[in-house]
Amino acid sequence: GENVEQHPSTLSVQEGDSAVIKCTYSDSASNYFPWYKQELGKRPQLIIDIRSNVGEKKDQRIAVTLNKTAKHFSLHITETQPEDSAVYFCAAKYPGGYQKVTFGTGTKLQVIP
Amino acid sequence: DTGVSQNPRHKITKRGQNVTFRCDPISEHNRLYWYRQTLGQGPEFLTYFQNEAQLEKSRLLSDRFSAERPKGSFSTLEIQRTEQGDSAMYLCASKAGATNEKLFFGSGTQLSVL
Numbered sequence: 001g002e003n004v005e006q007h008p009s010t011l012s013v014q015e016g017d018s019a020v021i022k023c024t025y026s027d028s029a030s031n032y033f034p035w036y037k038q039e040l041g042k043r044p045q046l047i048i049d050i051r052s053n054v055g056e057k058k059d060q061r062i063a064v065t066l067n068k069t070a071k072h073f074s075l076h077i078t079e080t081q082p083e084d085s086a087v088y089f090c091a092a093k094y095p096g097g098y099q100k101v102t103f104g105t106g107t108k109l110q111v112i113p
Numbered sequence: 114d115t116g117v118s119q120n121p122r123h124k125i126t127k128r129g130q131n132v133t134f135r136c137d138p139i140s141e142h143n144r145l146y147w148y149r150q151t152l153g154q155g156p157e158f159l160t161y162f163q164n165e166a167q168l169e170k171s172r173l174l175s176d177r178f179s180a181e182r183p184k185g186s187f188s189t190l191e192i193q194r195t196e197q198g199d200s201a202m203y204l205c206a207s208k209a210g211a212t213n214e215k216l217f218f219g220s221g222t223q224l225s226v227l
Binding site: 034 | 117
């Protein structure tokens, strides 16, 4: 099955700086890579996703890049704000089986005002 | 319908007792997933329903766990003879179909087994 590794586990940045979270996946057949944000005590919510036929996707201050050859993908947050503080999970979906999504272990991002 | 609803939000039980959780997905979503999340970890897949059919179960799901989705709408997850290791957040998620990838999560049921 798919295995997703995520680094770092914690990340502290000053407000206004950029934050980068990196993930690797094991199965080269995986074709969909979402990122979820989970604020303390709340449900995970999708913030951005990318399919394997695209190398980069951007949505305002958030961007995701995908390197299929190396089997890694990254989340980039620019001009960080205190409300960006949360746990971020990357995930990968293998197209076989019933399309379950495998999550990474999460990165706790703290934006220091 | 404003989203995926889970009940109860919190459940405290004694070891050996049975517990049941309920998930009401977004009404037009025919795909429903159960995940388990422990502190500091990402959600781990437990089981998947397409309409009323349970199509996949994780090896994490021991025979003490059972899930149903009798009419293809709400789902229940039952844990029999609970153990302390079952303490976790149990998350339900739903999505609209095979081509729509976005998972909508509920707020979860936090289970504490004493």
